[in-house]
Amino acid sequence: MPTPQDVLAPLTDSALFLTLTVHPGHESTVHDFLPDLGDLVKSVGFPHPGEDLHCVLGISSDAWDRLLSGPRPRSLHPFREIAGDRHRAPATAGDLFLHLRSTNPYPCFELARRVVTTLGDAVEVADEVVGFRYFDRRDLLGFVDGTANPTGGDAASAALIGDEDPAFSGGSYLIVQKYLHDLDAWTAKPVEERECSVGRRMLENLEIPDDEKAPDSHVTLTTITDPDGTERDIVRDNMPFGSLARGEYGTYFAGYAADPSVTERMLTRMFVGEPPGTTDRLLEVSTAVTGGLFFVPSADLLDDPPPLPTATDEPTGDGTLGIGGLKDR
Template sequence: MAREQFGICAEPSLHGYYLLFNVLDDKNAHIKQALSRLPALFDKYADRFSEANLTGVVAIGANYWDEIWPQARPQMLRSFEEIKCDDRIAPSVNYDLYVEVRSDRADVNHIVAEKVCSLLSDGVELAEQVRSFRFLDGRDLTGFVDGTENPQGRHRREVALISNEQDADFAAGSYLHIQRYKHNLNLWNTLKVKEQEDVFARTKIDNEEYTSENKLPTSHIKRTNLKDADGNSLEILRQSMPYGDMKLQGLMFVSYCHTPEHYELMLRSMIESDENGHFDHMLKYTQAETGAAFFAPSLNFLALLAE
């Protein structure tokens, strides 16, 4: 039975380190060997710093997959499609590899990220790195709790992981989408608290969701809480974390799911205007600067890369 990468469904951490790589020409053999060794590297440092609750995730870019594993492809793996509507855009940026390191210690994340870069160094260029952190009680830098609708308990695995029935060859894997958002907090903070709450359709301090009749059609919750034809909620598992300093602030958005469709529908609902011209007004105060699609395979698959 395939085993998932434990970082996919792990509980929230205090610190994160996201590494995005592009593979150099003719380095696929080296990369396959290196990727197969990353789970053991994570285990080593998780044991060494047991109090840090270290977890890691390795994912392969949709555009790179066929180069590293031409034998087969996850059934629904596809490239991140750029979306534009008026002045709103979800850009697509190509990355070949994604490595997520999370723990309750920033120094441990730094050590592990350094080891990851050393292991991959002869075959990649580091295209982007983002250090993130937990803010207060799991809030975004806008001051609102992030990921309130996340699945809990065993349901996290049902939402995030592919089952044998869905795609037996890639069971226990997950479709991953990332976007790095840059917030305009100066503009956001010109709003009164009630105006901010209306943008989200949720109270700021108590984190209570508005009743249906009080949700504006442009609110973030209204645009992202979607249902299928049978009335079932389209869920994703968010592992997002804030990042930033005194000059730059934002959110590293990370979504895991057993299908890419849920995320894609949510993103289109946010950006594209409906028949009444409604879109997610949160996009007035934040802008995605990156966007990419990956597949996070099972531990069993990563082990196969060494053969």
């Protein structure tokens, strides 16, 4: 398998989630930059080995067609808004996504600054969220977040594309959403009710047994199985963030999957409900304000990307080759 980007990097104490849009006409600047990213990460990270700096770059479906010719990753499509009767997961603008992780905020900031400076007028920052590790790896709702994440080989098979799409093996699909919490409404609920909403005990961080768990708890709705009973996982790297000045208290959701339909099934169960109407109780106090789906190429593909599309390349957006799509390969 080609070398993946740092998708499976361990949970760190600091993160920066950066969403960029690419100005039309500046695609070649961004294309030329892709193979340079690895060196930029080294130049910021190498002098600070204790900082454990990791960078992952993702490309949206529309940006893929503008930046790269040839075959597309099989399951790449724009983030699809989910609108249930009560809750909505919006799709928002974003061509490139950078997920930066480190022990302290400063290497993430420095790397993001160098990326944005290098790309200059070619890009605009659509969204920037600085995530921090909170007490005991808890989110701002007070629950330890990330416990049930797969580890080791299970994490690799949940998050990384294998033989099912050979041209893109070592890649991953990243779905991100920014959630804002109504902490006053949340903390007004008795602790037991909060535990029922999540599906875990708050202090002990133990899962509530299945026969006692509410059908609309977060854990119930995000635990999904295939018809043959196989449980399907994703690799989550959520981070709390906040701003006192803006009165914002949130969770930045970042989920990596080898198949984005796994994350999308979880989202549909949360926002529409399973059965329909049984929506995730966390959404009563959490509002999704952004949403994006990005393909994370392997590090090898990023180092040697397909050429820019030419005028004869016809992006199809459906995973098939456009006329002329093979010409440049």
